Amino acid sequence: MNPNxxxxxxxxxxxxxxxxxxxxxxxxxxxxxxxIGEPKHPSPEFVKRVIADNLHRLANYPTTGGLPELRxxxxxxxxxxxxxxxxxxxxxxxxxxxxxxxEGIFSFVQAAIDNTRPATVVxxxxxxxxxxxxxxxxxxxxHYLACDASNxxxxxxxxxxxxxxxxxxxxxxxxxxxxSGAVIPREVLTRVIELADRHDFIIASDECYSELYxxxxxxxxGLLQTCAxxxxxxxxxxxxxxxxxxxxNLPGLRSGFVAGDARLLGEYLRYRTxxxxxxxxxxxxxxxxxxxxxxxxxxxxxxxxxxxxAVVPLLRQVMDVDFPGAGxxxxxxxxxxxxxxxxxxxxxxxxHVLPGRYLSRTINGDNPGENRVRMALVAPLEECVEAAxxxxxxxxxx
Numbered sequence: 001m002n003p004n005x006x007x008x009x010x011x012x013x014x015x016x017x018x019x020x021x022x023x024x025x026x027x028x029x030x031x032x033x034x035x036i037g038e039p040k041h042p043s044p045e046f047v048k049r050v051i052a053d054n055l056h057r058l059a060n061y062p063t064t065g066g067l068p069e070l071r072x073x074x075x076x077x078x079x080x081x082x083x084x085x086x087x088x089x090x091x092x093x094x095x096x097x098x099x100x101x102x103e104g105i106f107s108f109v110q111a112a113i114d115n116t117r118p119a120t121v122v123x124x125x126x127x128x129x130x131x132x133x134x135x136x137x138x139x140x141x142x143h144y145l146a147c148d149a150s151n152x153x154x155x156x157x158x159x160x161x162x163x164x165x166x167x168x169x170x171x172x173x174x175x176x177x178x179x180s181g182a183v184i185p186r187e188v189l190t191r192v193i194e195l196a197d198r199h200d201f202i203i204a205s206d207e208c209y210s211e212l213y214x215x216x217x218x219x220x221x222g223l224l225q226t227c228a229x230x231x232x233x234x235x236x237x238x239x240x241x242x243x244x245x246x247x248x249n250l251p252g253l254r255s256g257f258v259a260g261d262a263r264l265l266g267e268y269l270r271y272r273t274x275x276x277x278x279x280x281x282x283x284x285x286x287x288x289x290x291x292x293x294x295x296x297x298x299x300x301x302x303x304x305x306x307x308x309x310a311v312v313p314l315l316r317q318v319m320d321v322d323f324p325g326a327g328x329x330x331x332x333x334x335x336x337x338x339x340x341x342x343x344x345x346x347x348x349x350x351x352h353v354l355p356g357r358y359l360s361r362t363i364n365g366d367n368p369g370e371n372r373v374r375m376a377l378v379a380p381l382e383e384c385v386e387a388a389x390x391x392x393x394x395x396x397x398x
Contacts (some may be wrong), residue, residue, distance in 0.1 A: 004215045009135045010128060012358035019343050021347040025350035032387040033353045034375040037178070037329065039247040041303055041378075050286040057281035057345035074257045078242070079293045083227035085240045088233040089224070093262040097267050097284065099254040099277050101208045102130050108258060108299055110241070110269035113169055120164060123172040124155055126179055126359035126369045128206065131172045140260045142167065144361050149367040153180035153331075157192055165199040168214040173205040176212070176220055178375040179359055180331045181324020189226040196237045202264065205240045208256070209327035211247040214305055217362035220326050224260060235260040238377055246328070248290045249299055255279060255287040304328050307377045307384045314388040330375040331356070335395065338373050344398065349390040 005350045016035065025031065065071070071091040079089050089095065094178050099103030107333075114120050114137075121135035125144035144163055145155035146243075154177075171192065175184040205223035213219055227235050243256035256266065272278075281288070308323055312330070315321045321332035334341040339354040345351050356369030378383050 002137065004137050004139060008133055009129070011062065011353060015358045016342070016354060019355070019363060020346050022351075023347045025346055026348070029390070031350050032379060032390075033352045033381050034377065034379065034384075034387055035352045037213075037374075037376040037378065039246055039249045039251055039328075040379055041150060041300055042304065043249050043252075044293070045288065046250070046293070046296075047250060047253075047286045047290050050289045054282040054285050057285070058338060059300055060281050062278040062281050062284065064276075064278050065269055066279060067281070067284050067288075068092070069097045070097055073288045073291045074259065075296050078224065078259055080220045081219070082228065084224060084228045085233045088228070088235075089259060090262065094235065094259055094265060094309065095286070096258045096265050096272070097257055097279055098241075098256050098278055100245060100251075101206060101241040101256045102302050103254070103277055104241050104256055104258050105204070105206065106134040107132050107272065107275050107277065108204065108241075108268055109140070109170060110275075111268045112264065113138040113140050115139040118167040119169045120167040122168050122169045122201075123161070124174055124177065125361055125363065126282070126356065127172070128174060128178055128181065129292065129359075131206075132361075133347050135170075141166070141167075142361075144363055145175065146363065146368045147180060147182070149333075153177055153182035154188060157188070162313065165185050165195060165201065166199040168199060170202045170204050171196065173203060173223065175207060175222075176209040176326035177325070178206075178209065178327065179356070179369075179372075180269065180328045181209075181329055182328040183220040183325035184258075186221050186226050189223055190230065192241055193226065193230065193232070193238070201237070202261075203238050205238070207240050208243040208247055210242065212304055212328055213326040214301075214308070214323065216301070217270065234262070236301040237261060237264075239264060244287060244290050247300070249300060250290065251288075253283055253286060253290075254276050257291075270371055303381070304377065308387050310381065310389045311377060314385070314392055330377065330378050331372055332375065334371050334373055336371075336398075338369070338371050341373055345391065345394055347393045348398075351387045351390050351394075 075091040119140035123131040147153045239260035245251040353373040356372035360369030
């Protein structure tokens with residue numbers, strides 16, 4: 001077996017299960033989970049109809065590169081959303097459909113890492129664990145950049161030693177951030193592009209929360225949008241990952257895309273012809289319908305907005321918590337150890353959250369996730385409000 005498998009860390013929810021072993025929550029309180037970032041809003045009915053109407057396409061092998069109509073729908077959506085130069089995002093050269101961002105991120109790293117020379121994969125800390133796992137299984141060395149309140153939960157890229165950048169082959173960005181919700185501004189993205197040009201590494205921007213933002217007039221900037229603003233219409237060294245899971249409440253569809261530098265994506269597509277993960281045709285047709293509709297996305301944002309507006313004022317009675325820049329997570333500081341908070345909240349109130357340290361690595365004695373918890377406001381509004389009320393009661397009584 002691949003010896004790098006032994007380097008993989010347990011997934012956060014494995015750690016959470018061990019933490020709560022033996023905990024017996026109160027039976028009279030229904031369980032409310034704020035731990036897993038799985039959307040619970042209804043999936044769009046029109047997407048379901050497309051799937052149902054095209055089940056006969058199960059008889060067709062899907063092509064690795066996806067239907068031309070799907071690639072075009074993705075290119076059109078990204079061009080509109082991120083104000084790209086018309087025609088600069090070519091559907092055939094600059095877009096590759098994938099089975100969700102998890103699969104896309106993992107497989108892209110396997111294709112992109114050159115392990116004949118030193119290979120470092122740089123990522124934020126806390127982070128989505130696939131960044132690390134993909135790096136380890138590709139034979140690369142992860143390097144973590146702390147994201148904490150002192151830097152607005154955005155890495156200080158200028159503090160990274162040149163020696164790290166010299167060995168860096170991929171830099172992961174996550175904007176809006178998981179778990180903080182921080183949005184990286186254009187000036188920082190511009191600086192990162194300058195660093196990539198100087199040290200010749202790939203910027204891989206995970207933007208799967210980009211469509212969950214509070215102000216309809218201020219959508220978060222994306223990496224390709226910054227490229228366009230700089231006149232870099234070839235998107236050199238830049239790729240972005242997007243998904244329908246959060247945007248359209250379709251986590252089970254496993255549909256997303258990678259877009260950007262045609263040189264990189266041409267080689268990535270060649271890898272995928274062997275990797276073998278082609279999206280089912282009826283799912284591709286459903287994805288086209290989803291990417292072409294914005295009404296359901298606006299409704300989705302409104303639902304999350306209502307939950308944040310109801311929950312944050314309640315939690316502020318007992319916790320240091322703020323509205324995120326985007327996304328559906330809260331990242332509050334805890335008045336005790338994050339593990340103690342999560343375990344005791346489960347035991348006393350049957351509300352479940354994720355300790356922040358499980359999303360981070362301890363570097364030089366510092367873990368930027370310690371004494372924070374991630375709360376995913378994915379449950380219905382009334383459950384989120386009830387959970388917040390129980391958290392207030394828990395902390396007042398503890």
